[in-house]
Amino acid sequence: MRAAVLTRFGAPLAVREVPDPETGGGDAIVEVVATCVAPYAGEVFGGERRYPLVPPVVPGIGGVGRILRVGPDATKLRVGDLVWCDPTVRSRDDALTPDITLQGWSSRGEGGARLAEHMHDGAFAERMRVPTENVFPLPAAAGDDPARWAAISVHAISYGGLLAGGLGAGETLLVSGATGNLGSSAVAVALAMGAGRVVAPGRNKAVLDLLADRFGPRLRPILLTGDESTDRAAMSAAADGPVDMVIDLLPPSAPASVSRAAAMTVREYGRVVLMGGVGMLGGDDLALPYPWIMRNSITVRGQWMYPRAANVGIIRLLASGTLALAPERVRSFGLDAVNEAIAYAAEHSGPFDRTVLTPTPGTACPPAPHGTSG
Incomplete structure (x- = not known):
């Protein structure tokens, strides 16, 4: 598959062929449809923010995708389902104080760093491996404009x-x-x-x-x-x-x-x-x-990030229209234009500006009325 890879801090991301992710029990393989590019992504990849990423790594914090494979412990998810992939990965062996890594982005402490070795790569790729518990079904309407729904990565935090x-x-x-x-x-x-x-x-x-x-x-x-x-x-x-x-x-x-x-x-x-x-x-x-x-x-x-249940809550707010996505300004970029997307995101960091990477061909955000989509 193709992915954008951070080979070293300070270098542009390199789009190249990498091995397909493999899964066993407890994980899902998702085709990435859309993922937000954070306005400060360039500061992360340039090393200014000193995030504990370990190159070479496929970065990217969560995204919208379609399930390609699920493990035997998934009882409701089905191949082809449109889902939100939460990047907040928690260790499974401590219910009280789990270690946390943001898949393809950051981690907390020694335990988080070890977890990041296991869930190393993020969403700037055609496919990614995601823990089953981090996959959340989206309403059918999200399939009409998945790039816009990638804004979950922002709204879930707040x-x-x-x-x-x-x-x-x-x-x-x-x-x-x-x-x-x-x-x-x-x-x-x-x-x-x-x-x-x-x-x-x-x-x-x-x-x-x-x-x-x-x-x-x-x-x-x-x-x-x-x-x-x-x-x-x-x-x-x-x-x-x-x-x-x-x-x-x-x-x-x-x-x-x-x-x-x-x-x-x-x-x-x-x-x-x-x-x-x-x-x-x-x-x-x-x-x-x-x-x-x-x-x-x-x-x-x-508060760092959010609890798992917050994913369900924010999806409900969006699905009901109580929280509106239509007024947001969305600009989509294909995988080959990832470095352009990073630069664009830095220049368009204002309220309700979303820069979105669409790694899978044919999934760009459709034009929106009244100039809400770039």
Whole structure:
């Protein structure tokens, strides 16, 4: 089969023939139809983000595909089924604290690195091997536009963070990093889940206006000034009441002061969920005040990716139309254009911009109405 291979950090991906994946019990072989290219993929492959990938490796974080083979332990999946392949692979020998690897992308700790050796290659290929428990059936309608449904890789992450914080219907949420690719997803998912109000701070007025236009009065945009106390006061005022929960999705380039200003808007007994990259590449620590956390009974929680059940939940939101995919701008690239796709994704990292790789010929995203597809 053909695949795009990271041969070394800093080199373009090489499209070449590689051996077909083999499966036994516990795995499925999937023909990859569509997979999202992350806006920061070039930073990963260039080595700037220092991800623990081990070249040569086929990268790619999850995707939409059709089942070619399943093992004997699969009782409901069938050959030909259109499915979502979750890249969050967990070890099977520890139910309490399983090791985790993001297949073809990253891993956590020594155990995660060992798991990555076993589930090494990701979705930038015509076919991939996926653990059976990571394969989730998609509705028939997804087959009409599979490239658009590849956005599950983005929406599942923000959905997982909102689940971790226990977002309830009617609550007020503040999304730190709302103008980014992942943060804008959190805005859309939160409103689909029934949030009463979402406060969206950011530095890009055009993007804030776009969010306000799409989501109406339940979205409260705030243009940040860079002054921590001023911004905190503005975010609190925009909520027009208590902020029940804050989710932080800022990238590694963001200063800790921006995350801290957002986090400290949360009410007494409120929740703060940290999912971004602040501090990952150096810089100041978040440094939330101990007395403030203790005296206000604040819950601060980190969340990496999402639980398995979140895949089912996000697919239901999309299938019902509660979370809309139609307005998203999708640009598809074939496997031979993988390096063009990586460059394009970096240049189009705004809200609801999706860059999609279609490794199997004939699976590009069809044109969408009103210019929503590139």
